[in-house]
Amino acid sequence: MKTNDIMARLRAKYPGENEYLQAVQEVLESVEEVYNQHPEFEKAKIVERMVEPDRIFTFRVTWVDDNGEVQTNTGYRVQFNSAIGPYKGGLRFHRAVTPSMLKFLGFEQTFKNALTTLPMGGAKGGSDFDPVGKSNDEIMRFCQAFMLELWQCIGPDQDIPAGDVGVGGREIGYLYGMYKKLARQYNTGVLTGKGSTWGGSILRPEATGFGALYFTQNLLHKAGKDIKGCRVAVSGFGNVAWGACKKATELGAKVVAVSGPDGVCEIPDGITPEMIDYMLVMRASNRNRVEDMAEKFPGACKFTAGKKAWSVKCDVALPCAFQNELSEDDARELKENGCWCCCEVSNMGCQPGAIHFFQHNGVLFAPGKAVNAGGVATSGLEMTQNASHISWSGAEVDAKLHFIMDSIHEQCVKYGTQPDGTIDYVKGANIAGFMKVATAMLEQGIV
Numbered sequence: 541m542k543t544n545d546i547m548a549r550l551r552a553k554y555p556g557e558n559e560y561l562q563a564v565q566e567v568l569e570s571v572e573e574v575y576n577q578h579p580e581f582e583k584a585k586i587v588e589r590m591v592e593p594d595r596i597f598t599f600r601v602t603w604v605d606d607n608g609e610v611q612t613n614t615g616y617r618v619q620f621n622s623a624i625g626p627y628k629g630g631l632r633f634h635r636a637v638t639p640s641m642l643k644f645l646g647f648e649q650t651f652k653n654a655l656t657t658l659p660m661g662g663a664k665g666g667s668d669f670d671p672v673g674k675s676n677d678e679i680m681r682f683c684q685a686f687m688l689e690l691w692q693c694i695g696p697d698q699d700i701p702a703g704d705v706g707v708g709g710r711e712i713g714y715l716y717g718m719y720k721k722l723a724r725q726y727n728t729g730v731l732t733g734k735g736s737t738w739g740g741s742i743l744r745p746e747a748t749g750f751g752a753l754y755f756t757q758n759l760l761h762k763a764g765k766d767i768k769g770c771r772v773a774v775s776g777f778g779n780v781a782w783g784a785c786k787k788a789t790e791l792g793a794k795v796v797a798v799s800g801p802d803g804v805c806e807i808p809d810g811i812t813p814e815m816i817d818y819m820l821v822m823r824a825s826n827r828n829r830v831e832d833m834a835e836k837f838p839g840a841c842k843f844t845a846g847k848k849a850w851s852v853k854c855d856v857a858l859p860c861a862f863q864n865e866l867s868e869d870d871a872r873e874l875k876e877n878g879c880w881c882c883c884e885v886s887n888m889g890c891q892p893g894a895i896h897f898f899q900h901n902g903v904l905f906a907p908g909k910a911v912n913a914g915g916v917a918t919s920g921l922e923m924t925q926n927a928s929h930i931s932w933s934g935a936e937v938d939a940k941l942h943f944i945m946d947s948i949h950e951q952c953v954k955y956g957t958q959p960d961g962t963i964d965y966v967k968g969a970n971i972a973g974f975m976k977v978a979t980a981m982l983e984q985g986i987v
């Protein structure tokens with residue numbers, strides 16, 4: 541297999557699908573050497589099959605807004621790969637959603653889910669519906685209209701959606717309510733990220749952020765360091781950033797910045813529990829503004845419009861917002877300001893130039909598919925609880941999550957340790973995930 545040949549073919553076939561092409565290129569570059577040591581993979585054309593989704597559902601979603609006007613959006617579900625289990629992955633509601641974005645996310649999800657050690661295939665879905673400025677009733681009507689089509693594609697042993705950007709506990713509730721009406725199935729395992737009184741796992745809301753910090757702590761320990769006392773810059777203020785801020789603070793780090801599309805809030809004395817709680821209020825308001833935090837906590841937070849979290853002096857950077865949110869220029873600015881570690885929590889949060897810069901300038905770096913896998917892993921734990929009709933305590937879920945993150949870190953070390961003893965976490969995560977999916981595909985024949 542030659543990465544360049546496969547990429548040339550995909551670029552010609554899918555022109556303009558930039559996020560998808562970027563995600564595929566990163567994985568293929570990482571695995572090329574190992575892949576070519578396995579002629580049986582080449583014979584079964586594993587890579588050619590793995591880069592194509594199994595299937596994509598596309599559907600129209602029509603709903604009525606608060607002014608009585610009819611609105612139309614497009615909905616999608618990309619079922620990417622089922623080699624190691626039923627399709628699993630979140631739903632993203634964001635105005636910029638395209639098939640390319642969901643294909644990149646579904647592709648990444650396949651390897652991420654393989655890393656969790658749980659039997660889950662990869663999927664992603666969503667819509668170009670923009671939640672910004674929408675009322676609660678509009679969100680409900682949109683979710684119901686979306687489920688009118690989605691319900692036929694999903695099932696607890698078939699395809700299990702969850703949240704992602706723009707989809708949290710509230711949206712999962714509305715989606716599940718409509719699913720029950722349509723399918724007349726009352727198995728809560730069809731969606732994860734549910735409310736804790738109706739089948740949701742304790743700690744699922746916190747899991748992505750908590751897991752990211754457990755992974756970061758492992759990476760720092762391996763490098764002879766500790767998160768305690770570190771200044772941490774976080775982008776975003778949604779569910780993932782919230783969990784990351786909570787756990788970083790609990791572990792003794794100081795979160796000195798959170799950001800939004802409008803700018804950055806600098807918090808020189810570190811984020812407080814009240815500010816962390818307020819992040820949830822900001823998310824639920826659908827205003828998509830971090831300036832609200834500076835208005836609520838005027839003495840402690842300083843808002844600067846148009847700036848990113850990466851302009852604030854820190855030791856550890858945690859991108860928690862959106863793909864490609866951290867550019868090569870941002871990476872340089874971080875390094876100049878003393879940052880020595882970046883753990884990507886958002887999916888593909890760093891641009892390729894930023895990753896290259898970190899890796900060649902002594903900044904520890906780990907990729908999203910390893911760092912943020914605690915979210916989907918805890919979804920997997922939610923499915924297990926639902927299937928066995930039980931509910932674990934927070935302590936039990938946390939212990940399992942911690943164990944899974946330790947194991948993901950170990951897999952990265954196993955496959956990513958270089959001859960000079962350094963660890964390439966990008967290679968490690970990609971090769972570990974890839975080997976598992978490729979082996980399963982090989983064993984299941986040409987399908």
Ligand code: GLU
Nearest residue numbers: 629630702703704916919
């Ligand atoms: N959207 C999350 C992710 O990117 C979680 C998916 C899930 O829980 O299924 O991994």
